[in-house]
Amino acid sequence: MTANGTETVTPGGEQLVVCTDAARTYGTGPGAVVAVHGASCAVTAGAGIAVVGPSGSGKSTLLHLMAGLDRPTAGRVAHPGLPEGSLPRHIGVVFQGPSLLPPLTAVENVALPLRIDGVAQAEADARAFAALEELGLEALASKLPDELSAGQAQRVAVARVLARRPRLILADEPTGQLDRESAGQVMGVLLAAAATLGAAVLVSTHDMRVADALPTRWSMADGRLVLPDGTAEEDRAEEDRAEERLAGKRRAGERQEREAR
Amino acid sequence: MIGMWLSGLLRVRGGRLLATASGVMVAVALLSLLGGFLSQTRATMTSQSVRTVSVDWQVQVADGADPNAVLSTVRGLDGTKAALPVGYAGTSGLEARTGGTLQTTGPGSVLGLPADYARTFPGEIRVLAGHGQGVLLAQQTAANLHAAPGDTIAVKRAGLPAVRLRVDGVVELPLADSLFQKVGAPPQSQPSAPPDNIVLLPQRTWHTVFDPLAVPRPDLVRTQIHTLRGHGLPPDPAAAYTAATGSAHNAEVRLAGAGLVGDNLGAVLDAARADALYAQLLFLFLGVPGSVLAAALTWAVAQAGAGRRRKEQALLRTRGATVRQLVGLAAVEAVVVAVAGTAGGLALAALVGRVALHTAGVPLSWALAASAVGFGVAGATVLLPARYDARRATVASGRTAVARRPAPHPAWWAMAAVLLAGSLAVFRATSTTTYALVLAPEGTASLSVDYWAFAGPALLWAGGAVLAWLLADLLLRRGRPLLQRLFRPAAGALAGTVAAGVSRQRGAVLRSVVLLALACAFAASTAVFNSTYRQQAEVDAVLTNGADVTVTTSTNGATGTADAAKLAGVPGVQHVEPVQHRFAYVGADLQDLYGVQPKSIVSAGRLQDAYFSGGTASGLMDRLARRPDALLVSAETAHDFQLRPGDQVRLRLTDARTGGPRTIPFHFAGVVKEFPTAPKDSFLVANSSYIARTTGSAAVGTLLVDTGGTAQQSVAARARTLLGPNAHVTDLPSSRTVIGSSLTAVDLAGLTRVELGFALVIAAAAGGLVLALGLAERRRTLALASVLGARGRQLSGFVWSEAALVAVAGGACGAVLGWSLSQMLVKVLSGVFDPPPSQVAVPWAYLLATAAVTVAALAAAAWAAVRHARRPPLTELREL
Structure with a gap:
């Protein structure tokens, strides 16, 4: 197994994102919180990766760094296979929570990124409707986000990503707030659409069923990214140990809190 | 729990609470200031009116009554400071030979004055030539006779030989109208002007000349007791009038028919009480809309955070909070807003009053009334909506960010039509020449006000607000293609998206538009009224001088x-x-x-x-x-x-x-x-x-x-x-x-400055503050658009489009409503103008300054929102 600091490249084609000792620290001084320690990794075109780890392990922050939505406080994140000036056009992000614009209907939400990219109104609307249709959501096209269930809203968010035909899809706990059935539906359409587009997919999740749907698995614990180089059993054992360490820390923290009271 | 909530409120929502308290502060300050000014104005009116009177009473001695007995009774009355007998006699004509020509006049009056008359009643006689003792000619009489000090005139007596007298001086009688009034006669029977020919004689001379006439012609010779009274009157003109006329009536009762009181003091206070009522009406017409507007502003500010409050309530309910607890927490917020706003408002009123109106402070009664209004506004704008939500809303509805907004019920259009038609009807009624807002029948203690007149502006305010709301709603709901075209310069390719967003989240935009329209209308109507008032006061002065x-x-x-x-x-x-x-x-x-x-x-x-x-x-x-x-x-x-x-x-x-x-x-x-x-x-x-x-x-x-x-x-x-x-x-x-x-004599400059200052603040706040709070509710939308790749210019397009819409729609509605209200106010309050204006005076400089300040406030709010939208979107989303 290779720990942080050693670059491991997922086998495949062109590199879309390369992280080199990328770290993200929030705040300064003694109260500073390190969300991601120097992570080194790369995502190539066509890859399917699950980043697993418990809540608070730094998965979301890593995805945000990769998407260019956040900047590393140390190290660097590069996008060698993507034009640097138009990352949002080529990297689609599915967020954990509600991410639809409240005053726009489903189809307007899906068309918005296309309009931002300068696609003509008629074409943007047609592509947006086609994306909804592809996900079986055409009946919801004129609904407002507040009129959708959480699962429906998340599927519309996926459609919004797909409509832009990105080369890399970063999905941050896309099923985190969904029931099992809805989660299955969302992951199904996400992976199917990614396959159709030939886009690389990186999904952060703490749900092993979701992770199992992807061929490659990275794990994160305490902000440290661990990339696989051993057997599947060894990797899973390492993940279990990481979870146990985190659970131990939580228990210790709770104990201290009780004693303090 | 309440302490924890309060500390959290102050820490996290400090700015919003401050904005809400500022609305209460403006309402309280405006009411306190105007109330204080009203009290001071009334007192000023009383004192100014009293100052214009020199002889308080002219007691006419009845035929056959003993002048000395009447004099003694009047001197013995409570409040009498001085009483002097004055002889009035009629002359059949005057004659003077000056410069070789003979001048004659028609009938006139000859007064016999005691030696200390001029000193006791200093306003009655003004010496123009010669000295103030001896035989004095009124200015017009001297002009008619071509006579000057040193010349001799002949005073003709009916049935008796004329008496020749040497003129010692020429005087002006500034208060001749009251001096030669017909005591006891109703106003319509009073002479329209004092006599053209007047001679003043020392009392002894007068008796020498006219005592012989009193026997054959008692109708031509009479005596008045001129009285100076102590002026310990109440400050309110109406109360002072009641007190003064009461004393006069009491005197007549005591004189038991021997004398009739010509109550000059009561007469001027009678006019002053009508003017005081006009001042009160000015307060109601100009001050109350400002305070109501400030309350509406408070409501809009509170309402801008309603979505967030509903979400918090929903969260608390999922954690088991009861309705009672939710209402309790809202009450804490309302009390904080009320206390801060009221204290700030009273302090502001005291400061502005001292600087601009030179008042000593806010009278206690007005401070209490304004505080009650402050607490009422806070309760109505913070507590009641929260209570309504806590009782009616569900957890799911509380979490709803944007719900479909139905079109206003058609009854609203009907209501706007009825309100405006009613206002027009009142306007037409008040445009007739016989209309009078205040009726002050001479001699009666009661004044009557045509309270229907209030209905005109009130209906226009209400109808205008409803119509502005309906029209703005119609534009946002049905005019999306138009909006898209309007937004294109600022929003470019995203114009359609911006138009859709503004249309669906139109609650905040509507609030901004309507409030801005009302604020502009308030500023415009107040400014136009005040400048028309100034214009007419100047016309009056020019006409007189x-x-x-x-x-x-x-x-x-x-x-x-x-x-x-x-x-x-x-x-x-x-x-x-x-x-x-x-x-x-x-x-x-x-x-x-x-x-x-x-x-x-x-x-x-x-x-x-x-x-x-x-x-x-x-x-x-x-x-x-x-x-x-x-x-x-x-x-x-x-x-x-x-x-x-x-x-x-x-x-x-x-x-x-x-x-x-x-x-x-x-x-x-x-x-x-x-x-x-x-x-x-x-x-x-x-x-x-x-x-x-x-x-x-x-x-x-x-x-x-x-x-x-x-x-x-x-x-x-x-x-x-x-x-x-x-x-x-x-x-x-x-x-x-x-x-x-006495109303025009009151300096309204300070009040005008205060009103116009408040109008400016309210207009700027209605534009800038309400827009800023509305845009703050869109931070999520802007952050998500940024995450999707929207560039700075595109994000600015969202904000500037909305700001431009508020400015144009609010400004246009405000201009129309302001113009209509100005016409209405000038017409309804025409009684305060002397002479009535042929056209209103438009203070363009002030209106342009108000427009500039409002646009600047809107631009500042938009600029702040754009700046906020350019922050890293994840930081923004994390904070929301």
């Missing part, structure tokens, strides 16, 4: 061209306009006749079209210029004599060549309602050249001196020095302080 500086004849009736030349050389004088002043008989009616130079009088006399009817000032002066014998008469004269244009009018004027009367033909050319220096009742205007030719005298009675509006008092002082005591010189600034009602 005639010009910047006015010189009138004293004794010889002929301030001539030599005087005009002297005045023209005084530094600061731009033009001197001579105006002849004669007296002419129209039938049996003696009227003032003004001879003018038609070509120059329009600008020199600042003549306004409103002074004439049937034509403009220039048009009627043109008629005069074209036809030398043209004559303008008052509407009353035209009506009484059934005159039609071109009719011949024969006036009797004194011919200077013969000294006797001469009938001169004129032709009726138009109606004049007001003229500089002219009395309010009937008078005539004609060509000075024609009068000079036909009467053989070019003597000028009045010189109107134009100083360009500056240095009037120094020019007046110089004129007095140049022309000597025979010239009566008055200046505009001094006239402003003595003319008009």
Whole structure:
């Protein structure tokens, strides 16, 4: 197994994102919180990766760094296979929570990124409707986000990503707030659409069923990214140990809190 | 829990709480200030009115009653400070031989004054020439007789030989109207003017001359007891009037028919109480809308955070909070807002009052009332909506960010139509000439106010607000294609998306538009009313004084061209306009006749079209210029004599060549309602050249001196020095302080500054603050758009489009409503204007400044929102 600091490249084609000792620290001084320690990794075109780890392990922050939505406080994140000036056009992000614009209907939400990219109104609307249709959501096209269930809203968010035909899809706990059935539906359409587009997919999740749907698995614990180089059993054992360490820390923290009271 | 919630509120929502408390503060401050001003104004009106009275009571001794007994009773009354007997006698005529000619006059009055009369009643007699003791002639009488100190006059007595007396001085009697009132007669039976011929004699001389007349003609000789009263009156004019008239009635009861009280003090307080009521109405018409607007602003600010509050309530409910607990937490917020807003408002009122209105502080009663309003506003805007949500909303609905907003019920359109139609009906009713907002029947203690008049502006405010809301809603709901086109310059390709967003989240935009419209309307209507009031006060002053500086004849009736030349050389004088002043008989009616130079009088006399009817000032002066014998008469004269244009009018004027009367033909050319220096009742205007030719005298009675509006008092002082005591010189600034009602005498400048300042603040807050809070609710939308790749310019497009929409829609609705309200206010409150304005005065500088400040506030709010939107979107989303 290779720990942080050693670059491991997922086998495949062109590199879309390369992280080199990328770290993200929030705040300064003694109260500073390190969300991601120097992570080194790369995502190539066509890859399917699950980043697993418990809540608070730094998965979301890593995805945000990769998407260019956040900047590393140390190290660097590069996008060698993507034009640097138009990352949002080529990297689609599915967020954990509600991410639809409240005053726009489903189809307007899906068309918005296309309009931002300068696609003509008629074409943007047609592509947006086609994306909804592809996900079986055409009946919801004129609904407002507040009129959708959480699962429906998340599927519309996926459609919004797909409509832009990105080369890399970063999905941050896309099923985190969904029931099992809805989660299955969302992951199904996400992976199917990614396959159709030939886009690389990186999904952060703490749900092993979701992770199992992807061929490659990275794990994160305490902000440290661990990339696989051993057997599947060894990797899973390492993940279990990481979870146990985190659970131990939580228990210790709770104990201290009780004693303090 | 409450302590924890409060600390969290102050920490996290401090800015929003401060904004809400600021709304309460503005409402409280405006009410306190206006209330304080109202109290002070009333007290000022009372004291100013009392100051204008010199003789408080003129007690007429009844026929057959003993004057000494009446004098003794009056002196014994509570509150009497001094009482002096004054003899009144009628003379059948006066005669004087001066400069080799004999002048005679018609009947007149001769007063017998005790030695200390002038000292006891200092406002009654003003010495113009000679000294104030001995035989004194009133100015007009001296002019009629061509008499000066040292000359001898003959006082004719009915049935007795005339008495010759040597003149010691010439005096002016500023309060002649009340001095020669018919005591006990109703107002309509009072003489329209004091006698033309008045002689004042020392009491002893008067008794010598007229005691013999009292026996054969007791109707021509009578005695009055002139009384000075202690003025410990209540500050409110209505209460002071009641107290003063009560004392007068009490005196009459005690006199038991031996005397009748001419209550001068009660008469001026009677006028003042009507003016005080007008001041109160001004407060209601101008102040209350401002306070209501400030309350609406508070509501809008509170409402801008309603979505967030509902989410918090939903969260608390999922954690098990009860409705009672939720309402309790909202009550804590309301109390914080109320206490901070009320305290701030009272402090602001005290500060502004001291600086702008020079008031000592906010009266306790008004402070309490304003505080109650502050707490009421906080309760209504913070607590009640939260209580409603806590009781009605579900957890799911509380989490809803944007719900579909239905179109307003058609009944709202009907309501707007009814409100506006009602307002129009009241407006039409108040436009009639017989309409009077305040009716103050003489002699009765009660005043009646036509409270229906309030309905006009109130209905217009309400109807305008509802209509602005409906129209803005219609535009946002159905006019999306139009909005898309309007937004394209700012939002580019995202114009459609912005239009859709604004349309669906139109609640916040509607609040901003309606509030901005109301604030603009308030600022515009207040400013227009105040500037029209100032304009008319100036017109009144100019009408009364005639010009910047006015010189009138004293004794010889002929301030001539030599005087005009002297005045023209005084530094600061731009033009001197001579105006002849004669007296002419129209039938049996003696009227003032003004001879003018038609070509120059329009600008020199600042003549306004409103002074004439049937034509403009220039048009009627043109008629005069074209036809030398043209004559303008008052509407009353035209009506009484059934005159039609071109009719011949024969006036009797004194011919200077013969000294006797001469009938001169004129032709009726138009109606004049007001003229500089002219009395309010009937008078005539004609060509000075024609009068000079036909009467053989070019003597000028009045010189109107134009100083360009500056240095009037120094020019007046110089004129007095140049022309000597025979010239009566008055200046505009001094006239402003003595003319008009007690209301116009009250300086409204401070109040105007305060009102306009508040209007400006409310307009800026309605635009900027409400937009800023509305945009703050869109931070999530902007952050998500940024995450999706929207660039800075595209994000700015969202914000600037909304700001432009609010500015244009709110400004347009506000301009229309403001214009309508201005017309309405000026019409409904026409009673405070003297003379009524022919058109409203629009203070463009203030309106442009208000527009600029409001646009700047909107731009600042938009700029702050754009700046916020350019923050890293994840930071933004994490905070939301």
